[in-house]
Amino acid sequence: MARATRSSARVDTVTLAACVVASLLCLILPSGTRQMFAGNLRQTFIAPLISLQVQAERARGAFIVRDITAARLDSLVLKNAELHDMELENMRLRALIGLGARLRSGFVAAEALHRPEFGEAQTVVVTAGSRAGVVERSVVVAPEGLIGYVIGTGEATSTAILWTHPDFAVSAMSADGNVFGIIKPHFGPDVERFMLELRGVAFRDSLLPGVEIRSSGRGSVAPRGIPIGTVVKDITTAGAYARTYLVRPMVMPADVTVVMVLLPASGNLESVWKAPAADSLRKAIGGSSDSLTRARRDTMPGDSTRRRP
Amino acid sequence: MRTYSFFKGAAVFLLLVVLHYTVRPLVGARISIDFLVIAVLLTAVHVRPGVAALLGFATGLIADSLTPLSFGAGALAMTAVSALASWLKSTVFGDNLLLQAIFIAAGKLAFDFVYLVAERRLGVGDLLAQLFLWSPLSAIATGLAGVLVVRTFRISMEPRR
Numbered sequence: 285m286a287r288a289t290r291s292s293a294r295v296d297t298v299t300l301a302a303c304v305v306a307s308l309l310c311l312i313l314p315s316g317t318r319q320m321f322a323g324n325l326r327q328t329f330i331a332p333l334i335s336l337q338v339q340a341e342r343a344r345g346a347f348i349v350r351d352i353t354a355a356r357l358d359s360l361v362l363k364n365a366e367l368h369d370m371e372l373e374n375m376r377l378r379a380l381i382g383l384g385a386r387l388r389s390g391f392v393a394a395e396a397l398h399r400p401e402f403g404e405a406q407t408v409v410v411t412a413g414s415r416a417g418v419v420e421r422s423v424v425v426a427p428e429g430l431i432g433y434v435i436g437t438g439e440a441t442s443t444a445i446l447w448t449h450p451d452f453a454v455s456a457m458s459a460d461g462n463v464f465g466i467i468k469p470h471f472g473p474d475v476e477r478f479m480l481e482l483r484g485v486a487f488r489d490s491l492l493p494g495v496e497i498r499s500s501g502r503g504s505v506a507p508r509g510i511p512i513g514t515v516v517k518d519i520t521t522a523g524a525y526a527r528t529y530l531v532r533p534m535v536m537p538a539d540v541t542v543v544m545v546l547l548p549a550s551g552n553l554e555s556v557w558k559a560p561a562a563d564s565l566r567k568a569i570g571g572s573s574d575s576l577t578r579a580r581r582d583t584m585p586g587d588s589t590r591r592r593p
Numbered sequence: 594m595r596t597y598s599f600f601k602g603a604a605v606f607l608l609l610v611v612l613h614y615t616v617r618p619l620v621g622a623r624i625s626i627d628f629l630v631i632a633v634l635l636t637a638v639h640v641r642p643g644v645a646a647l648l649g650f651a652t653g654l655i656a657d658s659l660t661p662l663s664f665g666a667g668a669l670a671m672t673a674v675s676a677l678a679s680w681l682k683s684t685v686f687g688d689n690l691l692l693q694a695i696f697i698a699a700g701k702l703a704f705d706f707v708y709l710v711a712e713r714r715l716g717v718g719d720l721l722a723q724l725f726l727w728s729p730l731s732a733i734a735t736g737l738a739g740v741l742v743v744r745t746f747r748i749s750m751e752p753r754r
Contacts, residue, residue, distance in 0.1 A: 292641065296676075299643035303650040303672040310657070310665025311711060318664040325658035333614040334659070340618040 373541070379427030380542055386556045391544045392416045396424070396431070396444075398538065406449040408537070410434065410442045412545050418442050421505055423546045429511030429534030429557070430454065430499060431543060442545070446537040447480060447512075456482060456512055457500035463489040464500055467512055470530060478536065480513050485527040491515045497531050498557075507546060509553040602639060605746050606632045610655075624730040627701050629656055630674065631739040634700045635748055637675045638682040649675025663712030670707035674700045690740055698736030702728055 310318065326334060384393065394412035412418050414437045422434040424444045432446040433454075445452055448469050456467040463485055470479040482497055495515045501508025513531035520527045546553075609632035617625050633652050637645035652675075653668030660667070678700055705728040709720055742748070 296641055296643035296646070300646040300672065300676045303646045303676075304669065307650060307653065307665050307669035307672055307711075310654075310668060311663075313664070315662075319661045322658045322661035322664050325654065330655055330658050333610065333655070336611060337614040337618050337659075340615045341621075344619050344621050 372539075376427060376540075377542060380544065383425075383427045383544065383556065390547045392418060392547065393542070393544055396537075396540055396543045398541075407435075407443055407445050408432070410444050410543065410545060411440070413438045413440045413442050415439050416545075417547050418545050419548055422548065423499075423506045423510065424543050425510055425546060426535045426540045426543055429513070430506060431535050431537055431540055433505055434545065444545075447533060448478065448537060454506050454512065455500045455502040456497050458491060459496040459498050459511075461500075463491055463495075464502075465526075465529075467497065467499075467531065472530075478533070479516070480531040480533050481519070482515070482529040482531050483526065485529065487527060490518075490527070491529055493517055507553045509555070509557065511557050598639075601746070602636060602748070605742070605748065606636055609635075609742065610652075623727055624734055626738040627704070627731065627735045628738070629671070630701045630704050630735055631697055631742055633671055633675045634678050634697050634739065635743065637678040640679060642676045642679040645679035646672050646676040649673070660712075663708075663714060666708045666711035669711050670704045673707050674704045677703065690744075693743055694736040694740045696736075697739035698732040701732040701735040705731070 310321070313321070380393070384391065392412040394410045394416075397409040397411065408424075408431075410418070410424060418434055418437050420434055420437060422442070424431045424433060430447065432444045432449070432452060434442045434444045435451075436443040447454075447467070450469060450471075452467075452469055454467045455464070457464045465482040465485040468481050468483055470481040471477070472479065482491075485491070493515050497512045497515065499506035499508060499510040499512060511534045513533040516530040516532050518527060519530045609628040613628035613632075617628070629652055633645075633649050636648055640648070649671035650668050653666075653671030656667040656671070657664045678696070681696075706724060709715060709723055709728075715723060
């Protein structure tokens with residue numbers, strides 16, 4: 285028993301010594317040989333463990349760069365939003381240049397400075413004044429259509445009321461020139477606050493939704509043919525002496541920063557804004573055909589779509 | 594029963610080796626838990642010193658394969674620590690938690706000491722900082738983690754009869 289124990293202890297000692305010697309040998313091996321041994325181990329026994337370590341370090345890297353990535357993403361989103369605004373502004377400027385080319389003369393390009401103070405949201409300061417030929421009642425337009433008109437001029441700037449102003453009024457007509465009325469701001473509930481009304485339309489005339497409304501040139505405010513909006517629906521009240529239509533404006537003033545002020549010499553501008561009557565007619569026909577389709581569908585019997593045996 | 598203990602020990606050993614290559618890189622802190630040392634120490638107390646030396650040597654070579662410049666240092670340190678643990682097992686500790694933690698921490702300290710001296714890569718200042726600041730802190734973390742492993746897997750630290 286004692287001999288067996290001694291023998292086991294001797295084996296342990298020899299094994300330990302062998303391991304220590306092997307370790308020391310590994311330490312003093314030439315660099316190339318050590319690299320070779322280590323490489324062989326890495327490619328065989330240790331490969332799965334190295335794979336695990338790589339994954340773990342990637343995960344740690346992902347944790348570390350997460351905040352940086354989030355910050356970069358936020359910056360990109362912000363820049364993208366700014367780019368979108370610039371793109372819209374660019375498109376508007378291009379359209380304005382196109383409008384200027386079509387007008388040829390009789391206008392002044394200017395900036396519209398919005399005044400966000402309480403009670404001033406319905407007027408803008410236009411950076412063109414009497415020195416540039418702007419006079420009271422000069423019309424302010426954007427590429428899409430009418431915005432307002434000038435109510436006061438200085439040498440270098442003017443003040444214009446927007447179509448949202450309670451005093452705003454312009455003589456208007458349907459784009460085909462058959463129906464006339466007066467455009468005024470609509471003071472309805474919140475959802476309809478930024479709409480217009482076409483008032484004073486004779487009862488014998490009627491307009492379908494989608495018909496384009498333009499300035500008629502009557503009343504010496506706006507030249508004929510400037511787009512104002514499109515008809516949404518008839519809002520005539522009971523007992524009224526004339527029809528009133530709700531009109532969706534062509535331009536939302538808050539979106540506009542660059543405008544054109546039309547000088548008094550401006551005449552008929554129908555040809556400046558493209559496809560006037562045709563467009564109106566197309567929309568009117570589209571609207572009427574839709575109405576007809578709807579009406580026909582409503583009057584059809586419920587079982588008309590069933591297959592008959 | 595003996596077979597069950599063997600497979601359980603082998604499974605815990607493999608788990609600790611895997612943890613060494615997943616948790617440590619994931620945490621990436623300078624004070625790290627050395628799961629390889631825990632694995633070797635927990636196994637060493639159940640085997641003969643010769644077997645413990647062989648196990649330590651093999652485990653050290655595994656660790657060294659990722660640091661070819663100090664190839665052999667880990668094997669030497671792990672062999673020494675493993676054999677020493679196997680010899681000390683019956684005299685120093687039993688199922689006392691504190692002693693187990695001290696045993697594992699001391700094993701980690703001994704491993705770091707042998708490894709750092711054998712690899713001869715650090716200058717005197719760095720070596721002293723590593724030996725007297727970072728190694729003791731890592732040893733404490735390793736000791737605590739070792740006790741946690743012992744408690745979690747209900748590993749007996751009593752020496753074999």
